[in-house]
Amino acid sequence: MQEEDYEILRNEADAEPQRYAEWDQNHQFTRQYAERGHAPYEGPRAQGSTSQSTSYKTADAEPSGNETHEPVVRLSTSSSSSGSSLSSVSSHGQRRLELAEIRTHPQTAPGMHSRRTSQISGTGLYQHPTERNPEAIRRIETHRSQHRGTVGAQAQPSTSRLSSTLSRRRTERPLPPLGAGKPYPPPLPDREEYVVEYDGHDDPLHSQNWSMKKKLCISVILAFDALSATMGSSIFSSAIGPVSRQFGVIEEVGTLGTSFFVFGYAFGPLLWAPLSELYGRRLPILISAFGFAIFSIAVAVGKDLQTVLICRFFAGLFGSCPLAVVAAVFADIYSNELRGLAIAVFSAMVFMGPLLAPFIGGFITSSSLGWRWTEYISSFMGFVSLLLLLFFMEETYPPVILMSKAKELRRRTKNWGIHAKQEEIEVDFKELIVRNVSRPMRLLFTEPIVLLLTIYMSFIYGLLYLFLTAYALVFQGKYGWSPGIAGLAYFGMVAGELICFGIVFFDNARYAKKLAANNNIPVPEWRLPIAMVGSPLFAAGLFWFGWTGYTGHVPWIVPVLSGLFTGFGIFSIFLSLLNYLVDSYLMFAASAIAANTFMRSLFGGIFPLFATYMFDGMGIQWASTLLGCVALILAPSPFLFYKFGRRIRAKSNFAPAPDIEQDKRKDEESRGKSDGGDGGGGGGGGEEEEDGEGTPNGNGTQKVIEKKEE
Numbered sequence: 001m002q003e004e005d006y007e008i009l010r011n012e013a014d015a016e017p018q019r020y021a022e023w024d025q026n027h028q029f030t031r032q033y034a035e036r037g038h039a040p041y042e043g044p045r046a047q048g049s050t051s052q053s054t055s056y057k058t059a060d061a062e063p064s065g066n067e068t069h070e071p072v073v074r075l076s077t078s079s080s081s082s083g084s085s086l087s088s089v090s091s092h093g094q095r096r097l098e099l100a101e102i103r104t105h106p107q108t109a110p111g112m113h114s115r116r117t118s119q120i121s122g123t124g125l126y127q128h129p130t131e132r133n134p135e136a137i138r139r140i141e142t143h144r145s146q147h148r149g150t151v152g153a154q155a156q157p158s159t160s161r162l163s164s165t166l167s168r169r170r171t172e173r174p175l176p177p178l179g180a181g182k183p184y185p186p187p188l189p190d191r192e193e194y195v196v197e198y199d200g201h202d203d204p205l206h207s208q209n210w211s212m213k214k215k216l217c218i219s220v221i222l223a224f225d226a227l228s229a230t231m232g233s234s235i236f237s238s239a240i241g242p243v244s245r246q247f248g249v250i251e252e253v254g255t256l257g258t259s260f261f262v263f264g265y266a267f268g269p270l271l272w273a274p275l276s277e278l279y280g281r282r283l284p285i286l287i288s289a290f291g292f293a294i295f296s297i298a299v300a301v302g303k304d305l306q307t308v309l310i311c312r313f314f315a316g317l318f319g320s321c322p323l324a325v326v327a328a329v330f331a332d333i334y335s336n337e338l339r340g341l342a343i344a345v346f347s348a349m350v351f352m353g354p355l356l357a358p359f360i361g362g363f364i365t366s367s368s369l370g371w372r373w374t375e376y377i378s379s380f381m382g383f384v385s386l387l388l389l390l391f392f393m394e395e396t397y398p399p400v401i402l403m404s405k406a407k408e409l410r411r412r413t414k415n416w417g418i419h420a421k422q423e424e425i426e427v428d429f430k431e432l433i434v435r436n437v438s439r440p441m442r443l444l445f446t447e448p449i450v451l452l453l454t455i456y457m458s459f460i461y462g463l464l465y466l467f468l469t470a471y472a473l474v475f476q477g478k479y480g481w482s483p484g485i486a487g488l489a490y491f492g493m494v495a496g497e498l499i500c501f502g503i504v505f506f507d508n509a510r511y512a513k514k515l516a517a518n519n520n521i522p523v524p525e526w527r528l529p530i531a532m533v534g535s536p537l538f539a540a541g542l543f544w545f546g547w548t549g550y551t552g553h554v555p556w557i558v559p560v561l562s563g564l565f566t567g568f569g570i571f572s573i574f575l576s577l578l579n580y581l582v583d584s585y586l587m588f589a590a591s592a593i594a595a596n597t598f599m600r601s602l603f604g605g606i607f608p609l610f611a612t613y614m615f616d617g618m619g620i621q622w623a624s625t626l627l628g629c630v631a632l633i634l635a636p637s638p639f640l641f642y643k644f645g646r647r648i649r650a651k652s653n654f655a656p657a658p659d660i661e662q663d664k665r666k667d668e669e670s671r672g673k674s675d676g677g678d679g680g681g682g683g684g685g686g687e688e689e690e691d692g693e694g695t696p697n698g699n700g701t702q703k704v705i706e707k708k709e710e
Helices: 005-011 018-023 026-034 080-088 091-100 134-149 159-169 212-245 256-279 283-300 305-317 321-333 334-367 372-392 398-412 429-446 448-478 481-518 529-549 555-617 620-634 637-650 658-675 680-690 701-710
Strands: 041-047 050-054
Touching: 018 398, 018 620, 041 091, 041 283, 080 321, 134 429, 134 620, 212 256, 212 283, 212 305, 212 334, 212 448, 212 658, 256 305, 256 321, 256 555, 283 305, 283 321, 283 372, 305 321, 321 334, 321 555, 334 372, 334 448, 334 555, 398 680, 429 448, 429 555, 448 481, 448 529, 448 555, 448 620, 448 637, 481 555, 529 555, 529 620, 529 637, 658 680
Parallel strands: none
Antiparallel strands: 041 050
16 A cells, blocks of 8 residues: 555544444445345444444354454445445545455454454554564564565555545446356455464464574584585685696786685675575575585686686675575574574684685695695585585575465465465566665665675675785795695684684673563664774784784794784674674665675675785785774774664664664653653553553554655
């Protein structure tokens, strides 16, 4: 529906029964409705002394206990007489008649629980009494928001449905016959009644309700998949020299083998992120694991440089899927209390992979195996990931899980109308490009949070791949180590990352307590303190590395230990800011991560290309000083967002900001209690809050999302 449709409903939300009676003054349409067998008509019933309303009974079920069924109003246009009647109604009445077609209270079917409509205007969200649980309501409304944001989820008509219908009714042309002597069928029920949902907040079908053993199994497999892809990005760095000599090019051209792979990281998420929102997480992860393994073999058997470089790009394109989707999978299966810890494991794999691969590749290229075996190792890891995912990975995206449930219900009940909300999506390629592929770019260039944090994270990520060159220049060039031994120097950075991971792990309990005290609503700024520690340490580590390693006379352990600061800084900054993006954008997190991955992958591919020239031209110590100064300039970013992030999110067009909405509701409630403490009109507000079962106004998050989308 368009905004004007919602406005009509809002204006009529509190109408008196007499106002509704004006829609069908002669009770003609209600009789026709009863004759169709939908509900027996009982005629008008007095309401007080001045108003009347129409009462209905459900055809197949009687009310039980103290439950009462709300009246259901439907129009029938199943006869020529009804068509002529429609033409005789005034234009004012036509607007009311159209509203009558919109079912606001569904019937209770036999054997089913009664339902209640969400208090949120215009959402059309129906909830079982078991779904009064705030967590269940949050999940359903999050899924509906995801659905509305998915390509093909809803048509974009040029005019309002109400406007077009009313315009059609203004014409006096009678309806054409249905044909073959058939009478007009009754109006179809509201589509929302046939949409399957989860059976409460503890439904075992929902991925967050799976056993911890099952979640850990999937998490380990996905972590290994991410490790395989990230190791594949840097394992080629040890083969740059042999590849350059074999194909007769300078080493800077050979470095393109690493850069092209990381460029694939930049463009891959633009494909995988929307694909995961359309068809679920499992399909793109399986396709990407297969593609990564195949193109890694293609690199290993490549007969010329162009084949090697092109296949490296496509290996990176397929290998980028875990970077874009695994964090979303963890958001699917883990609650807010554990999601940060799960993403910490994912981040460790993302950053430890490029640091573990060089020493493996160094020993391989120094042996009789040759550089091609670096790619064979990557392909073997890719095929192992594919087999594990194929047998143990289940779909985790809740809207897609409901498709299986709907399929089973259709098969067993023979009711073709039962469906999942995700099945209403009709993919249009143009809309896919405009909305889903362009959304990450719109987030990147219109959202200050995404843009500024992405710039900082891109610089950090670029330095991660620049270290592949810098460490080789120091430990191979200055200390004279072999490629395999020089690769062991990266364990200083690995140790720094593990220290940071340990701090995050033990601090997670404190974060979980704060989250529980805040009604399980995340505050993104709570993620930033660890980055506020890591950002200055990272800059200090750059100075330490450059000024202790440029001569080769300082004991080797000193520049290696600088990795404790740089590793701690890389991991803490990346993890905190990634979690900050996820908590800030929630249902748009996949697009925000895709935008972030796009830019930082460009940096990761470009930095190694000029690293040798910069370190050779400026000197190791001065090149490190320049990078350290840039890191110092960017270091205040976590501090600034910790202080001003809330204000920025409040003005965002995409960030739903449920924490801000909760604080506003609390302020309004406190003011309402102080203003209505002497009685007055305070009673009605209390009843409405009680009906919401602890969720005043239904859910503020959904309102904010709808407001921003409009």
